[in-house]
Amino acid sequence: MIDKTFACAADAVADIHDGATVMIGGFGTAGMPSELIDALIARGARELTIVNNNAGNGDTGVAALLKAKRVRKIICSFPRQVDSHVFDALYRAGEIELELVPQGNLAERIRATGAGIGAFYTRTGYGTLLAEGKETRMIDGRHYVLEHPIHADFALIKARYGDRWGNLVYRKTARNFGPLMAAAARCAIAQVHEIVALGELDPESVVTPGIFVRRVVEIPAPSGAAVAAPPVESHR
Amino acid sequence: MAARVARDIDNGAYVNLGIGLPTLVANHLPPDREIILHTENGLLGMGPAPAAGDEDPDLINAGKQPVTALPGASYFHHADSFAMMRGGHLDCCVLGGYQVSVAGDLANWHTGARDAIPAVGGAMDLAIGAKSVYVIMEHQTRNGESKIVERCTYPVTGLACVNRIYTDLAVIDVTPVGLVVIDMVAGLAFTELQRLSGVPMRDAMAAGPAE
Numbered sequence: 001m002i003d004k005t006f007a008c009a010a011d012a013v014a015d016i017h018d019g020a021t022v023m024i025g026g027f028g029t030a031g032m033p034s035e036l037i038d039a040l041i042a043r044g045a046r047e048l049t050i051v052n053n054n055a056g057n058g059d060t061g062v063a064a065l066l067k068a069k070r071v072r073k074i075i076c077s078f079p080r081q082v083d084s085h086v087f088d089a090l091y092r093a094g095e096i097e098l099e100l101v102p103q104g105n106l107a108e109r110i111r112a113t114g115a116g117i118g119a120f121y122t123r124t125g126y127g128t129l130l131a132e133g134k135e136t137r138m139i140d141g142r143h144y145v146l147e148h149p150i151h152a153d154f155a156l157i158k159a160r161y162g163d164r165w166g167n168l169v170y171r172k173t174a175r176n177f178g179p180l181m182a183a184a185a186r187c188a189i190a191q192v193h194e195i196v197a198l199g200e201l202d203p204e205s206v207v208t209p210g211i212f213v214r215r216v217v218e219i220p221a222p223s224g225a226a227v228a229a230p231p232v233e234s235h236r
Numbered sequence: 237m238a239a240r241v242a243r244d245i246d247n248g249a250y251v252n253l254g255i256g257l258p259t260l261v262a263n264h265l266p267p268d269r270e271i272i273l274h275t276e277n278g279l280l281g282m283g284p285a286p287a288a289g290d291e292d293p294d295l296i297n298a299g300k301q302p303v304t305a306l307p308g309a310s311y312f313h314h315a316d317s318f319a320m321m322r323g324g325h326l327d328c329c330v331l332g333g334y335q336v337s338v339a340g341d342l343a344n345w346h347t348g349a350r351d352a353i354p355a356v357g358g359a360m361d362l363a364i365g366a367k368s369v370y371v372i373m374e375h376q377t378r379n380g381e382s383k384i385v386e387r388c389t390y391p392v393t394g395l396a397c398v399n400r401i402y403t404d405l406a407v408i409d410v411t412p413v414g415l416v417v418i419d420m421v422a423g424l425a426f427t428e429l430q431r432l433s434g435v436p437m438r439d440a441m442a443a444g445p446a447e
Contacts, residue, residue, distance in 0.1 A: 027277040028300040030293060080355035091353055100354055104318035104361035111315040123364040124322060127395040172311055173278045174294040179313040
């Protein structure tokens with residue numbers, strides 16, 4: 001029997017090693033797998049390369065991982081925000097390396113890894129600082145930049161529902177990078193609000209097929225909080 | 237400015253409004269037009285902010301503010317969302333700007349200052365991907381320098397990508413023959429607009445019948 005469910009977040013991240021590249025889902029805090037990140041902090045792995053859209057908000061989640069000085073490099077599109085003080089301080093002190101990537105290139109470079117694409121040409125960034133030193137090519141009269149996939153050892157993502165095969169259904173705009181990172185990482189770890197029995201998820205509505213997911217941990221949404229699950233939103 | 241942009245967005249258009257000033261355009265969209273707003277974090281059919289108390293942290297816009305989803309809305313992941321942008325599916329995007337050049341180069345992501353922490357987000361994808369790129373910005377900096385320039389001195393977001401500029405003084409089309417003023421605020425003379433601008437412009441309104 002296939003059973004990808006793990007009893008707790010700590011078990012699910014127990015083999016994330018020093019120097020690993022870890023993709024972390026979420027756009028701001030929507031879709032950020034905070035409990036998996038907390039478990040990763042407790043696990044103690046260092047010198048990590050993190051791939052995320054942002055570089056932490058406030059003092060929790062990705063920001064807490066940065067604050068714990070576990071991150072050597074971050075690959076992201078939008079580090080500077082009103083509440084990115086943890087990253088800002090590390091960056092100004094020269095204690096973290098930043099690879100800034102246009103958001104669509106970030107998404108596509110992650111997607112490319114999962115889809116087995118060696119590299120791709122895109123118009124985004126042509127003629128800008130973020131394409132400096134990169135190979136370019138004229139195709140049908142337009143300029144393109146060659147971009148390479150981003151590989152990762154692990155992905156930490158968050159979804160609404162999962163099952164023991166690893167099928168996932170997300171919630172609203174918290175989906176963002178989850179499906180892409182699941183396919184890209186060698187080991188994708190999903191925290192879900194609820195693990196449901198096999199067959200309960202409508203196959204027509206599964207967003208991430210289980211083949212892309214190695215581990216599933218149930219982390220119920222905090223009760224009473226604004227993140228409380230909607231009343232039996234039809235996941236069928 | 238936001239209201240003036242809104243007037244130019246057609247019925248049926250798929251539109252992305254950038255963070256900041258462009259977001260305000262949503263408040264002025266004519267109610268008799270059906271316009272579908274895209275937010276790059278993964279929603280088509282974005283509605284207005286929810287009532288106080290109804291905020292959902294899983295339902296936000298690109299500026300990470302709570303929003304709503306209208307009937308007919310759809311959610312999608314980032315690769316699909318950016319395919320909509322990069323693949324030329326959006327009719328229009330509205331972006332803020334530090335500078336726009338005569339050639340339509342846009343600078344809006346980085347001041348280039350040594351101590352500045354850069355952030356780019358989806359600006360470069362929108363700049364090259366939307367069918368029409370509208371930039372909304374003050375005509376001049378606080379120091380009285382024109383933000384419409386011969387060449388951008390800030391790092392560019394995209395080359396020759398801007399179609400139209402909306403400032404607090406005028407609406408200006410970027411065309412192959414240069415900048416053409418198609419609208420001005422009431423009471424402003426074209427000569428005065430020209431004086432406040434860093435580069436030559438043509439007055440479409442004074443041009444008489446189209447050539």
